């Protein structure tokens with residue numbers, strides 16, 4: 001079975017195969033196929049939508065001084081992609097310095113995410129400032145993919161989507177519900193809207209109250225996997241009740257799953273080292 005990377009053994013040069021500045025998802029740099037494979041999205045060469053679900057580990061440094069320790073903790077851990085939770089940076093003016101420190105400390109691909117409290121994060125930026133911050137960090141080449149909460153102001157969403165795509169980077173659109181699990185039609189509706197707003201990978205993370213809610217999320221995931229085959233999905237039923245969605249991700253068509261190393265960023269995340277062998281158990285390879 002294909003296994004995840006373990007920790008920050010990669011250097012940026014190893015990742016791109018060159019010592020040139022990192023230009024993710026640009027085939028000329030890396031020898032990646034020039035024709036995109038349908039339904040596969042690459043984050044700096046890590047394929048979402050092919051093979052086993054990829055393990056994404058959120059890191060939440062508040063300042064650049066915390067980056068080295070956060071990255072060191074990844075050593076020997078199964079991790080494919082780092083999610084940089086920009087909303088935890090105490091001063092948004094310092095976010096670029098944190099991103100540079102991350103790039104310096106690890107060659108692992110970086111998914112950049114900024115969330116407000118409604119979306120499970122710490123951020124307080126209004127939509128226009130949120131979009132401006134993400135666009136600035138993208139211009140500085142501090143991410144290999146960006147997450148956008150698609151229900152924000154459409155103008156702000158479009159500006160981030162366009163900036164990412166202009167840079168050759170994929171967009172993960174997200175829908176979070178920390179109170180409930182919408183019904184099946186609503187969940188499928190959010191995925192269709194995410195696709196229409198430019199998402200390459202579509203994510204839903206919802207909260208179950210009953211086992212049937214978990215089943216609803218899983219049904220939405222399996223249904224969308226066959227109806228929207230161009231878009232890899234990430235489907236999460238949060239909390240301990242929804243754990244099956246994280247470990248049986250592959251069974252229900254989810255291309256990635258979030259896991260912790262140290263602090264977790266959402267209810268129900270397992271430690272990456274616990275999750276990796278469980279993903280293997282559910283693998284069809």
Ligand SMILES: O=C1C[C@@](O)(C(=O)O)C[C@@H](O)[C@@H]1O
Pocket residue numbers: 058083085113120147174203205236238258259265266267269
């Ligand atoms: O969207 C997600 C998924 C997540 O909420 C989870 O449930 O694991 C964790 C977040 O860090 C990430 O941005």
